[in-house]
Amino acid sequence: MEIKIGKVEKKLNEIIEEEGAVYLTLLDPEEENIEEIAENVKDYADAIMVGGSIGIVNLDEAVKKIKKITKLPIILFPGNVDGLSKYADAVFYMSLMNSANTYWAITAPTLGAITILKYNLEPIPMAYLCIEPAKKTAVGYVGEIREIPQNKPKIAAMYCLSAKFFGMRWAYLEAGSGAEYPVNNETISLSKKLSGINIIVGGGIRKPEIAYEKVLAGADAIVTGNLLEENPNAVEMMYDAIKKAGREKLKK
Ligand SMILES: CC(C)=CCC/C(C)=C/CC/C(C)=C/CC/C(C)=C/COP(=O)(O)OP(=O)(O)O
Ligand SMILES: O=P(O)(O)OC[C@@H](O)CO
């Protein structure tokens, strides 16, 4: 069977090729003012991720609300098998490769596979790697992680290479939502260099200059979540920094 890359992933790849980096904004389906946040990000994000680690209810409603506001692709970012909605466009089909529990590494995605097929969601194959300080965040607790240390960039990079050998086209270096500090530049650049797959970086990115240096280090995508809940106006500055770094990276 031929493996086809779907519409959403193709679009992200085109943006990476033309602009050097994509900006993904994460919306928590539990957020009360989800419409307001969607309204704020719609002119800047390249796609909207929807997901949460704990307590997913009314996911369908949340996705429908966002769909009414924008035509941007909605990519599900499931914290478990209940993180799927037929109203979204795509799903990060993810394995938490550095979980100590096989449930998060393979069972949860396997249990979700048939639903993804039935809902006609585009699966985007992704390694989800939880890096220090993710242990102190919700995903670290729920996902029972064996935390990847930041002072050993080679470990994260090896996971990215492994992901590539497994056929995954994306790896997400996650410091955890609300992380005290983001994934360091060395980890990002070595992961990109060794694997060559698309590298997403998120968790604890609150300043445009930080997003800028992560893109120059090798990130193909930057995710912000909490920032948009705390400071909706930050999205424009984030966008500018990510795209500026993207253009500079393309010139190199
Ligand atoms: C592919 C399918 C169907 C399932 C995969 C399920 C896996 C592997 C989940 C990994 C473990 C996990 C709990 C991931 C959560 C990722 C996520 C949606 C994070 C969003 O951030 P929150 O942790 O909710 O942030 P806040 O604490 O800021 O709300
Ligand atoms: O909320 P923040 O810290 O931006 O993190 C976003 C994302 O990496 C969480 O999965």
Ligand SMILES: [Mg+2]
């Ligand atoms: Mg959440």
